[in-house]
Amino acid sequence: MNSSGCWRPSRPPTTRIRSTSMPVQMTIIGMGQIGTSFGLALREHGEAVYRRGYDKELGLANKAKAQGALDERFINLPNAVAGADIVLLALPVHEIRPALELIAPDLKEGAVVLDTAPAKSAVRAWAQELLPPERYYVGLMPVLNPAYLYLEATGQEAARADLFRGMPMMIAAPPGTPSEAVKLAADLSRLLGATPLFAELVEVDSLMTRVDLLPRLLAAALVETTADKPGWREGRQLTGRAYTEVTASLGRMEDASALSRALTLNRQNALRSLDAFIAALQQIRADLDAEDEEALKTRLEKAQAGRRRWWGQRLSGDWQAPEAPKAEMPSASGMFARMLGFGRRKRSE
Incomplete structure (x- = not known):
């Protein structure tokens, strides 16, 4: 991250993947919202990427193929x-290690394994343990198009070809990862219509804990505080937009195991985030206890302004940072027409 608080835009590495006329073979494991959206976005680049897919629920894989993903x-x-x-693990974090164990023996030399889970440090450790030499792990963290943030559909039903278009795509690679593998992840991001941005693995984990895992925890805490408690029989009938929006992430969560595992793997980040939130609640409580309405009003106005500012930036993509040079969208024929040659280097190189 640079001094202005923005991630550095990707720059082409000096080492290039050597040319070939054959399309890159990409396997997508997990045909939910993310995996299917990857496939849909790459449909227009069929001459560059051959999309293979697998899901433990065969019906989802069949439907993804029928949809053109x-x-x-x-x-x-x-x-x-x-x-x-390329192998994309578009899976909940608790399914990634078992998947790596299964696929590791069959990965070809030079294969790049990507994931989209919010626990990059853990996945890196698993990849380091399980992947054979000259198979490379690079973490991705896609950011969703704001047009779909309020989408009621979940899973594959929420997949869209433009889910990542115009959005950042975080790329986090372990130290020592060949530049060609990172470049491949960046090129893939551009084909999706996203802007590749580099970050450290631990940085992605910390940020995702605060902006993705913590809100889900707060939703769970609100439901635990209210549902099936005294007065709920009547109170549930009075719930409105505020309650609905705060708890919506739980309704869209397909498997609680994914959240509990992600929190466990990000334990220290989660504890720090919870401590910060509890401290904020305690400050609000102190204002109420002191009957300091002016302080409470000031605190709420500040939060309201912060939310409005963030939402405006999220919709526009204007984060008030110096505009980075825009990388030209490469042609599909010129991008993945470069083959993964780095996996077949001589041992002496």
Whole structure:
């Protein structure tokens, strides 16, 4: 992150992937909202990327293919990754380690494994433990198009071809990752219509805990505080927009195991975030206890202004930072027409 508080835009590394006329073979594991959206976004780049897919629920993989998100679907996970240049793990974090254990023996030399989970440090450790030499891990953290943030649909039903268009795509690679692997992740991000941005693994974990995991915890705490408690029988009938919006993330959460595992893996970040939130609540409580209405009003106005400012920036994409040079959208034929040659370097290189 630079001094203005913005991540540095991606820059092409000096090492280039060598040319080939063959499309890159990409396997998407997990055909939910994210995985299916990757496939849909890449549909227009069929000459550059051949999209293979797998989901443990065969019906989801079949539906993704029927929607045009896949060129080929597999019913066997090891077969799905055999020969793949890129493997995207679009899975809940608690499913990633088992998936890595299954696919590791079948990954070809030079394959790049990507994930979209909010626990990059943990996934990096698993990849380091389980992947054979010359198979590389790079973490991705997609940011969703604000047009779909209030979408009621979940899972595959919420997949959209433009889900990432115009949005940042965080790229976090372990130290020592070949520049070609990072470049491949950046090129893929651009094909999705996203802007690749580099960050550290631990930085992504910290930020995602605050802006993604913590809000879900707060929603859970609100429901635990109210639902099935004295007065709930009547109170539930009075719930309105405020209650609905605050708890909405729980309604869109497909599996509580994913959240509990992500929190456990990000334990220290989660504890710090909870402590900060509890401190903020205690300040509000102190204002109320002191009957200091002016202080309470000032605090709420500050929060309201902060929310309005953030939402305006989120909608416009204008974060009041110096505009970075815009990378030209590469042609599909010129981008993934470069093959993954770095996995086949001589041992002496």
